[in-house]
Every structure is written in structure tokens, then in C-alpha cells.
Amino acid sequence: MTNPVIIEVTRGPKVESIHRGAICVIDAEGKTVLSLGDVETPVFPRSAIKAIQALPLIESGTADAYGFGNKELSLVCASHSGEDEHIALARKMLKRASLNESCLECGGHWSSQAWVMRHQATLYKDTPPAICNNCSGKHTGFICTAAHCNIEPTGYIKRDHPIQQVINEALQDVTGTHHGEDICGTDGCSIPTYAIPLSAMARGFARMGAGSGLGAERAKAAKRLLTACMSEPFYMAGTGRFCTMLMELGNMRLFAKTGAEGVFCGAIPQFGLGIALKCDDGAMRASEAIMAAVFGHLMPKDDPLQEGLATLANPSVMNWNGWAVGEVRAQLPA
């Protein structure tokens, strides 16, 4: 099955590039609201499911034991830009659990955001340490959970470590899937990533937002995590980042989380809707624009959010003189 074109990128009078992909929206009862392209072949969710991976942090009592509030929980679900505030908060969390950042096994890297990297260049001579990894909040959550549960954290990134096992159990429960080694890849931050159909990811985020189809404790934990992310969108990504801007615009009504290689998951809790999409080619410019378009498609036509969503769904292509020379056009059936 060839997925449809979901994004056109124009230059002057012509379409210059196209992006194909698949999109799935499921409601709280498990009914398909929107299905475009192949939503059943498993794909790696990458960072888009960090909120699900954070459930054990809440359910184990770790978050309460260390007094983690909305900012900390948002950072745990984040792919952050490595801004000073992100790093400071991750360090504060580790301190609460009497842990050292040398326990982090995610590897370090320069920020994906050019302006942050230029700032980092004034702080670090070589590659910044693991605490600057965009996943350092998630990893901090992992080792805090280990510390609270008296589990040895060393090797917590491995598939057979108790931390990864409890995360995998939560992920299977929420998405209604079964994960064997045959669908297991290694993520950018070295933890396992399991390939899951978009339909299952969308179902999972419908459940996370609505609390349906989950046990009472899990439903409560899910609500707490999505609320934290929507309350503190800066800690979920960073200054000028798409997830942050979208959730700031949404004002507690929209949840959205990007993953690498063109994946996006989201939820509209008030309508019980879960969303999952992937661009075939992994392009983030495409996954971002189409995600905004999907939210626009699902929100009421007269909702004041629509103007902001339309802007995010159709950004201009700028050149080095700051001229708008084309546009990114999200293509959704009306």
C-alpha cells in the first residue's frame, strides 16, 4: 500500500517536494474517526510515546516520593532542547533521588536547536554530557523510579532490565499490543523501541486522554501526565519548538508529542480522541504541519484555535534574505 501525499512543499509556482504518510484517529470507545494510509503495519513510535513510558514513575509512587510536580512530569515526557532550564530541572530531580548524572546511559549530544547549540558552544568544548540529551528527563524518570523501588539502575536501558520490562508492560496494556524481540529496535537514547501500528498508538492516546479502557490507577496516572505536559509545554520541548507552541496554543485542550523519523502522537482529552501519524520519509517539517492540520480537522470549525492551527499547518518556506519563497501545505481530506 502506497501512503497518500499528506504534505506538499511549494516554491514559487510549483510543488517542489512531497511527503507521504499515514494518519489514524481513534475515539475513547475504540472507534476509528480518521484513517488515512496504512495504519496497521507496525512503526517505531520513538519519542512520541514518552507519556506512556512515564506511567511507572507515577504508579510506583516515585513521583510523589520525590515531590515531582507538573514541570518535572512534563520534562519526563519531553524531547527537550537542552536549554539551561531543562538541564537545571533534570539535575534538581536527580538530586531529589540522591542520584548522580553519571548514572544516565543515554549518551550526550549537541542540541538540535541551532541557537541552543551556539549557547552550548560557550559552555562545552566537546560534546555536552548525557544530562543534555533531549531524552535526559525521561532517563532521569527511569533512574528515579529504580532508586525509589530499590532496583539497581545500572543497565536500565537494556530490554531485560526490570525498568524496561515494567515500561513495556504499561505500553502493551495501554496500546493493546504484544511486543516481542522481533519488533524491537534501539532508540537514539539507547532504550528499546517497539514497532506498533499507528491504530494502536492512537487507541493508546485516546485511552490516556479519556482514562477509558485503563485500570483506575493507570487512568489517574495518565491524566496526571497529560495535564502536566499541557500545563508546562516549555518543559516538553522548548523555546520556539512545535510541541511547545501547539500546546501553548491549545491552552490545556491539546496534547501533542513528536517522535523522531516523522512520528507524532496526540490527544484531545475533552473529546476522548487519540491521534497517531507517521510520515514515510521521517521528515519533521511534514509531521509537524500535518499534526496541526489534524487538530484543525478534529476541532470545531468555529473554534478560536483554528486560526493558530492553520498557521502551524501551512508555514512559509523562507530563504536567506527572509523572503517567503514557498509554503508547506498540509493536505487533508475536507
Add this chain to the structure above:
Amino acid sequence: MTNPVIIEVTRGPKVESIHRGAICVIDAEGKTVLSLGDVETPVFPRSAIKAIQALPLIESGTADAYGFGNKELSLVCASHSGEDEHIALARKMLKRASLNESCLECGGHWSSQAWVMRHQATLYKDTPPAICNNCSGKHTGFICTAAHCNIEPTGYIKRDHPIQQVINEALQDVTGTHHGEDICGTDGCSIPTYAIPLSAMARGFARMGAGSGLGAERAKAAKRLLTACMSEPFYMAGTGRFCTMLMELGNMRLFAKTGAEGVFCGAIPQFGLGIALKCDDGAMRASEAIMAAVFGHLMPKDDPLQEGLATLANPSVMNWNGWAVGEVRAQLPA
């Protein structure tokens, strides 16, 4: 027409992302050697045709008047990384023509290469000036030509400026196409870019490499430019860049030039072959890998270049711990 998958990107046991595209190879007699996907719909060549755009610099006598050698001519055909050596050479060229870099109309930007940008961050507080634009060599060539020909350089980026007209004439002649306003977009550096079929770009580079189908003077200028690029591949791109690595590997046998949005043009002058390809989605990781694979396909199977080409065609996907977690796989019919 849906273009075929030309690149698969794997992670662990699964294909994670795919890239579609079209490829055309034409020989010096105009015969099609390889055609994959839609090679007749016009696409923007972007920076991939800088060597053709540099013909007037030679033909007008400008290059000789200012004593431009291989390094300067390579820089004129370059999308360089903005390394200190690139900037110094562009400045030296402007000085030869008694021009000031304030004449450059391409706009400034931070380097596309993270390590260069971090170095630039120690030199510039705000966005670096136009001389740091990856196209500053090309623009320097334009205004040097204007200076030598007593043409007022102001506005040289506009479609109706004499410099752009003479470039467009050369481009139409070499590619055998006709360019009206209806196929004209604005490039990243603000000059016109005309949509051309891949088949015409490939024909153009076959002619550039073989000297066939061009007037005697133009054939000589073309040979001089490709030779300059192959002699000085660092000035065509920069440290660790694909075009530079490929031409270093090729050792005067392979010419290759990337363009934005997944375009690549190339030539194997000894066989009279011209190559043009575009990835539908504009991804450079895909256009680079498939370009190496196309060279591998066209060179003799027992050529010592094959090992290096195979490495460039199938790079590993690395994670933040430096683990190889997947691979980019070029897909060409055997």
C-alpha cells in the same frame, strides 16, 4: 506516476522510513542509460547546476582577467560549509575585482555544519554576513563577471538582470530546455531557479563532462569547471561533506554536486555520462546515498572505487552512544 522507493532506512529488524525518487543517466549521444521514476516532470535543480551557472564567468573572460584557478572555480560551483578557508578565498576573489562583500545579495546564515556553526559562534554575535552564505562563491562569480563586463552589479539576483539572463541562456543551451517565468521559483540565495526535467539535467551534465553538443568555447569552459571541482573538492563543499568525500574518492573521475530538496547532479566524464536525481521528499540523506549507489552502478564492477562507493551508499544509522542501530540502504535495480 508514483516514484519507486530508492532508499530504505532500517532500525534493528525493521525498515523505519523510506524515500522515493527518480533517477536519470544520459550518455554523450543523448541516449538514456538509466531511467527510474518520473524523469520528465520539471523539478527545481537548485544548487546542483552551479557548474552550468558558472559558464559565463569563464566565457566572458572574467576568470582569466582576475587569475582565478582551480580553487576559485571550485568555490564558484560550491555549496560550501562556510569554513574559514572558504570565506578567505571568496574575499580574495572579491578583492581581485576591486569589489566589496557588501555587494553580495544572497543574505547571510549560520553554517549548515554544526561544528562550523559552533566555530562561527565564537566569531559572530548575530547571523553571519552574506560572505558566509553557502552560495557566496557563486555570487562572487556573478558580481566579478558583472565587474569585468562593466555591468552594474546592483540587483544581479533578479531574473531580468543581464547577469541572470546570460546564465539562463547558458542553462537553456546546455540542458536543451526553454525557461519561462511560469517555471521560475526563487532560490535560497534569492536568484531565480528554473524547473527542468531530470532527463534534461542529466543530458546537460553529459555534455558538460564530454564536451559534446556544446560550442567549442563552451565545451572548453565546461571542461575547465568540472576539472577545477574535481581537483579541489574541498572548495566545492567542505570537511566531511558528501560532495567533497565523493570527489576525493573519485580522484578526478567523478563529478558530483548536491542541490537543496534532494537533488543531485553528476558526471563521469571518461564515459560521457551525466546523472540527475531527485528524492521526492527533499531528504539529503537519501539523495547522497543513492547518488553513491548510482556511481557504483555505472562504474566497472571491479573498479577499486567500488568499496568506497558502497560505504557511501549504505551508511550506518548511529545513536547518541555511537552504536550502529540501523542503516541507510540504497535500492537500485541490479
